[in-house]
Amino acid sequence: SQQGEEDPQALSIQEGENATMNCSYKTSINNLQWYRQNSGRGLVHLILIRSNEREKHSGRLRVTLDTSKKSSSLLITASRAADTASYFCATAGQFGSSNTGKLIFGQGTTLQVKP
């Protein structure tokens, strides 16, 4: 089964409103990361929250993590048209005993911010 499942799949809001996206996962994690992808482009890392953290801020972004519920949320405050993109959460595990990071991505939330 797929880790990092986002909810909702699509979200449309007006500029200035807040956007909240949720992510659920199934197994233990080292950290959870949020990425953004503009249409047809590569992913850009937004924020990382470690398993021992509950909340983290970066500019207009706020991420929460509830390891008891295996869920995370990404809040974008005072949204702008330029925030229109797909947002993915990714959970990090390991390849066996290797330290090589393995990220498992969800299907993403497509956010449209209307001017």
Place this chain on the structure above:
Amino acid sequence: ETGVTQTPRHLVMGMTNKKSLKCEQHLGHNAMYWYKQSAKKPLELMFVYSLEERVENNSVPSRFSPECPNSSHLFLHLHTLQPEDSALYLCASSQEGPQMPLQFFGPGTRLTVL
């Protein structure tokens, strides 16, 4: 600009062609990744190289053949592809260590197989 470049950005090929995708990272990282992104599906990890050795091959068909000649370059050789292989192919790099690292992605190659 993430420090990871991919060429070509767009590629159209027939099912009998052989082509290669190239990825280069300018970040001094020691791990590189190939992902496949198809419409309405999660990113699929295809290959991982750490310190130039393949760590993971996620049951990818043999018509995809990766090559990592050094820590800065990663190739994906393509041959006898199928139309369902049409997708966005993303390369990423990271610096491995005890903490799970951030991955930096290239812009992707949009592949269309006719």
